[in-house]
Amino acid sequence: MERTNYRPNLAARSLATGKTGIVGLVIHEPASAVFSDPYFSAMLAGITDTLADEATGVMLWMSRKTEQETLASVLATSFVEGIICTATMVNDPVVDGLLASGVPTVLIGHRRHDDSANYVDIDNIGAAEDITEHLVDLGRRRIGHITGLRGTVSGDDRLIGYHRAMDKAGLSDRFVVDGDYTEEGGYAAALELLDMNVDAIFAGSDSTARGIYTAARERGIKIPDEVAVAGFDDLSFSAEMDPPLTTVRQNIPAQGRIAALTLLKILDRSPDAAKRVILPTELVIRQSTLGGGAGWA
C-alpha cells in the first residue's frame, strides 16, 4: 500500500472480523506473593514470550483492587477473547467469576472442588511426597516441614504430600510450621523448627529454604550434616546456594507457555486441545541433603 508509516486500525479490523487477537492475563494475588518470589516473573516471561510468537496481544490485570472490581473490569473488556488466570488460592472469587462468565479461560493451578475448568498445573502432592521420601531414605527421622502460604492449593498440597510420605515411612513425629513462601517467613519458621531438634527440613519453596540457611548459619548448625534442607521450585539461585539446594524442579516458564498454547488452541476450536495438563516435576538432588560427612546414609 502506501509506503508512509501506515498503521492499520485494529479496532476497525476486529469489528469486521469479530476477532481481536488479544487475551487477558489476570494475576490477582496477594502483594507479598508477587513481590517476594521470582515465580511470577518467570511465569510472565513464559506467557508473554509465547503469545508474542503467536502474534497475540496480552492485556494485564495485576492490580490489587477488590475481587469484584477486578472481575468486573476484566469481563467488561469485551475484546479479550480468552483469559489466562493464576489460581493459587483455594478460594478466589475472581477465578470463580471468570469460569462462570463463559469466557474461555485457562487456569494456572486448579480449583480443588471443580475439575471442569481448563488448567495447567503440577502434581504438588506427588512431588512433595517424593522429596520427603528422599529425606527418609537418607536416614533422617525428625523431618520438619515449613509450609507454603496456607490457603493456597500448592501450599496445602505440599503439606499433604509431606504427611503421606511420613505415613508411609511410619514416622509419627511431625514438625510443621506455617510459612508463606518468603525468605523472611522461612527464617522465622526455621528458628522454631531448629528448636525442635529436627534433622531435616522440607521447605515449601526455595525462597523459604534461603531463610533456613540464614537461621542455621546464625545458630552454627551445619547443612546438611546436622540438618538436611530441601526446597521446591529450583529457581535460578538454588544451584548457587552454599551448599547447593536439593529441590523439586518445576519448569515455571513452561507452565506459562503451555497455558498460553492451550488457550490459543481452545480459541481456535482445535479438537486436540488438551484441557487439563499436569506438567512433570523433577527431583534435583544437591549437596544440601547429600553432602557433608558420614553418619547419614
Next chain:
Amino acid sequence: MERTNYRPNLAARSLATGKTGIVGLVIHEPASAVFSDPYFSAMLAGITDTLADEATGVMLWMSRKTEQETLASVLATSFVEGIICTATMVNDPVVDGLLASGVPTVLIGHRRHDDSANYVDIDNIGAAEDITEHLVDLGRRRIGHITGLRGTVSGDDRLIGYHRAMDKAGLSDRFVVDGDYTEEGGYAAALELLDMNVDAIFAGSDSTARGIYTAARERGIKIPDEVAVAGFDDLSFSAEMDPPLTTVRQNIPAQGRIAALTLLKILDRSPDAAKRVILPTELVIRQSTLGGGAGWA
C-alpha cells in the same frame, strides 16, 4: 438497556470515538534483571494499580524477543494510545524507536543523550554521592563500590556519584568491582573487595548488598564493625536484614504511579502535564553502617 448480561463492544466504541482507553507497557529488559529483583514487580504494581483506578487498560510487552520484533509489534498495535516504557539501558533501540514513532511515550528512567522525552526518574548521581558521603562522614577511608549492571544509566550514574563523593573527600584510593544488581553478583564482587581490605562498601542495589552479607559472614567479617555496608533501593527485606541495611529509599511503586499519571495527562492534552519528573530519594540510615562497637565516628 437490556437487563441481560450485555457487553458493549469496545472495538466498535473505539472506532466511533477514536479513543480506546488502553496504554501499552513495554518492559524490554535482560532476563537477569527482571528475574532477580523485586524492582520490576513493584514497578508493575504501581503502574497497574494506577491505571486500573483511571479505568485504563494495560497491554503488556515483556517478551525477550529482539528489539526489532518488540518495536514492530508495539507500533503495529494501533489501539494503544500511549506507552510507558522502562529505559534502563544507556542504549536501547526499542526506546529510540518508540520516541521516533510519535506515539505519546513516558519513560521510566531517561535517555542520557536526549532530554526531549517525557520521563520519570530519580537522581541517581546525587543519591549515590550522598550515601558515599555518609560513609566518609563515618570515618571510613577505604570505601569500595560494587556497581549496578554496567550499561544501565542507573548503574553508571551511581558509579559517577561514588567518584564525585570520593573526589570531594580527597580520597584517591578507589575500589570498584562490577556487579549486575543481583545477589549472586554481589557475593562474587564482595569477595574481591574484601581481599582489598576495604572498610566500607556501597552496593549498587539492596540485592547486591545481600550478597555482601553472605560473603562477609563466610569470611567472618563483622558488619559494620569491620566493614560498613550500604545499598540502594530500600526493598521490603532491607529493614529485616541482619544488621538492618543502610540504603537509599526510592519509592518504586510511586515511580510507576507517576509515570502512569503523567501519560494520562499527556493523552488528555492537559496543559499542566509535567513532562520530566525527578522523584526525591531518601537516605535511610540503619545498623549496617551506624551500629557496632566504637572506633568509628
Next chain:
DNA sequence: TTGTAAGCGTTATCAC
C-alpha cells in the same frame, strides 16, 4: 484479477 458495496456495533450529529 480488480473493483465496489454492504456490514460490523457504537457514538455523534442533525433534523424534527
Next chain:
DNA sequence: GTGATAACGCTTACAA
C-alpha cells in the same frame, strides 16, 4: 428532548 442516520476503517462477498 427524542429518534433516525451518517460515520468510524476495515474485511469480505459478490459483481464486473
